[in-house]
Amino acid sequence: xxxxxxxxxxxxxxxxxxxxxxxxxxxxxxxxxxxxxxxxxxxxxxxxxxxxxxxxxxxxxxxxxxxxxxxxxxxxxxxxxxxxxxxxxxxxxxxxxxxxxxxxxxxxxxxxxxxxxxxxxxxxxxxxxxxxxxxxxxxxxxxxxxxxxxxxxxxxxxxxxxxxxxxxxxx
Numbered sequence: 001x002x003x004x005x006x007x008x009x010x011x012x013x014x015x016x017x018x019x020x021x022x023x024x025x026x027x028x029x030x031x032x033x034x035x036x037x038x039x040x041x042x043x044x045x046x047x048x049x050x051x052x053x054x055x056x057x058x059x060x061x062x063x064x065x066x067x068x069x070x071x072x073x074x075x076x077x078x079x080x081x082x083x084x085x086x087x088x089x090x091x092x093x094x095x096x097x098x099x100x101x102x103x104x105x106x107x108x109x110x111x112x113x114x115x116x117x118x119x120x121x122x123x124x125x126x127x128x129x130x131x132x133x134x135x136x137x138x139x140x141x142x143x144x145x146x147x148x149x150x151x152x153x154x155x156x157x158x159x160x161x162x163x164x165x166x167x168x169x170x171x
Contacts, residue, residue: 126160
């Protein structure tokens with residue numbers, strides 16, 4: 001599995017991150033605590049994108065993709081296949097372009113330099129949160145309309161690091 005994986009594409013930010021909820025008339029609620037009890041996202045598992053990109057989805061062993069679809073995807077006008085195709089392809093771009101190995105230290109400056117040269121559209125839009133030297137989260141926010149748009153840059157250049165040492169480790 002990839003060391004960088006999608007946790008979610010959340011078009012319902014205006015309701016409050018990260019616990020935002022869809023409007024009750026839009027969301028299809030499921031009160032089960034087991035995500036595998038949630039309904040399958042229609043057409044997702046038969047779509048070629050799922051087989052080629054599923055390693056970039058976190059929590060497939062507990063059906064996290066079903067939870068993400070029910071809680072967040074149903075808020076979007078996209079179909080499950082469109083929703084996951086876009087978000088998993090965007091997730092895949094980062095570890096494909098950046099030379100990051102699991103359990104190997106990389107300097108913040110080296111990571112930022114690789115983003116700047118290999119993923120210039122994300123320069124200033126990647127946020128990394130660490131617990132000491134370990135990366136616990138990497139996220140990118142995107143503009144949202146009928147579908148995801150451009151990355152939202154919060155810095156003119158560079159990667160935003162929060163709570164990180166000078167060298168970081170992706171697990």
